[in-house]
Amino acid sequence: MRNALETWRSEERPEIGRKQFSKVILSGGGAHLAGLDASLARAFACPAEVLGAADGPGRPPEPRLLTAYGLALHGLGLSQAGISLSTQRVRVQRHRRARFPFLAAAAALLVIFAGLLEVSAYRNLTERQATVNRELEHLRNCNRIVPDLEASQQDIEFHQRVLIPFVEKGNHAQRFLRSVAKLQRAKERMLGESGHPEGWVIYVADERSFHAGKPKADGAGAGRGAGSGFDPFSGAATAGGGVTAAAGDPFPNRVVVTDLEPVRSMVAAVYTTHDAKEPYRLIKSLVAALNPPDPAATPPGKENPPADPDADLLAGVDLMPESESAGREDVFLPWVEYFKRHEPSDKPAGFRRFVLRLPFASVDIQEPPAAGGAPK
Incomplete structure (x- = not known):
């Protein structure tokens, strides 16, 4: 002890x-x-x-x-x-039996939580499935409507093309008169040493009519209206320009509206007095007056000229190359005859002749696209 x-x-x-x-x-x-x-x-x-x-x-x-x-x-x-x-084994068993209600409660809570998660996931999947089904049904409806829409689009394009001659005919006279008025105002810019205009316009027409007056390839039928083209005022048929006029055609005045091109430019024939030092001075003044004004070219401190109501009518006005204007000497023929009676040469030294192309800044007709194609 x-x-x-x-x-x-x-x-x-x-x-x-x-x-x-x-x-x-x-x-x-x-x-x-x-x-x-x-x-x-x-x-x-x-x-x-x-x-x-x-x-x-x-x-x-x-x-x-x-x-x-x-x-x-x-x-x-x-x-x-x-x-x-008690032994360790008995104490562990007793501890487990004492804690079993808590274990059962925790297991029950876990099962309930897992069940709630499953229910929530099921509801979400059900809602998403319903949404997808609605979208699929909507796509099926659209798929059924697409052929009808395409057919309607083709009908719209067809009727738009059918209206092209009417729109072209209705706007042609107005554009022609506006072009003549703009040429009249621009002619005042061709001032000589005397301070008076020294030039005049002898011919104005749309470019299609201008080229239609060229002689045929075989040299026969020369003269205005003898070539290809289409007159939107009368609907007269010629060989080309959206019109079929083949020999033996039962419909010689037929207009193929799908091939008809709108008038995009005018042509003007001009005479100016000859300046030996600056032979192109007068025509350059006319071209500058026909084109849209350049704000940067206005001298500082100088008042702007009165507003031109047709300032935006034309754009890119320039001389037509002789290779393109060749064949329309008949335009100048009356004046050549006049000069012959007054001067010995058909090309008098006192005057120069020019052919101008007057492109429109915009066209009234936006050509509808071909079936299935992109708009131009």
């Missing part, structure tokens, strides 16, 4: 191991050994007493029943300190 006490003191914390015993309590079967309590009291210098459970009223405590008494109190739940003599 002394060895056990010394071992305990050496292993215990110093502040506890150095303390003196205040009492020695004996229990168990060895507590009845004679003189044991007195010997321990002398050895530890403290009182010693026997601790046990009473076997009955008036009987001394029985130390051998102390363990059984404590286990009985523990089993009845009356003990203040929980002491278990």
Whole structure:
């Protein structure tokens, strides 16, 4: 017992191991050994007493029943300190049984949460499936409507092309008059040394009519209207220009509206007085007056001229190359005859002749696209 006490003191914390015993309590079967309590009291210098459970009223405590008494109190739940003599396996099983309700509750919550997730996912998938089905139905309806829309588009394009001759005929006179008026105003820019205009316009026509007046390839039928083209005023048919006039055609005045091109430019024949130093000065002044005004070319501090109502009518006005105007010498023929009567040469030195191409800045007809093609 002394060895056990010394071992305990050496292993215990110093502040506890150095303390003196205040009492020695004996229990168990060895507590009845004679003189044991007195010997321990002398050895530890403290009182010693026997601790046990009473076997009955008036009987001394029985130390051998102390363990059984404590286990009985523990089993009845009356003990203040929980002491278990069960093995580790039994304690683990008991702990599991005690925690099983919490485990079951956690499992139930997990199952409920997983169920809610499944329900939410099912609802989302159902809604998405319904949306996809609606879109598919919409696409099916569109697919059924597309042929009708294409047919309607073809009908619209056909009627648009059919209207081209009417629009061209209705706008031709207005454009012609506006071109003549613009030429009249621009002619005032061809000023000579005297300060008066020294030039005049002898011929104005659309370019298609101008080229239509050229002689045929075989040299026969020279004269205006003898070539290819189409007169939008009368609807007369010639060989070309959107009109079929083949020999033996039962419909010689037929207009193929799908091949009809709108009038995009005019042609003007001009005479100017001859300037030996600057032979192109007058015609350059006329071309500059016909083209849209350039704001950067206006000298600073100089007032702008009165606004031209047809300032945006033409664009890119320039001389027509002789290779293109060749064959329309008949335009100048009346004036050549006039000059012959007054001067010995058919090309008098006092005058120069020019042919101008007057492209329109825009056309009234936006040609509809061909079936399935992109608009021009």
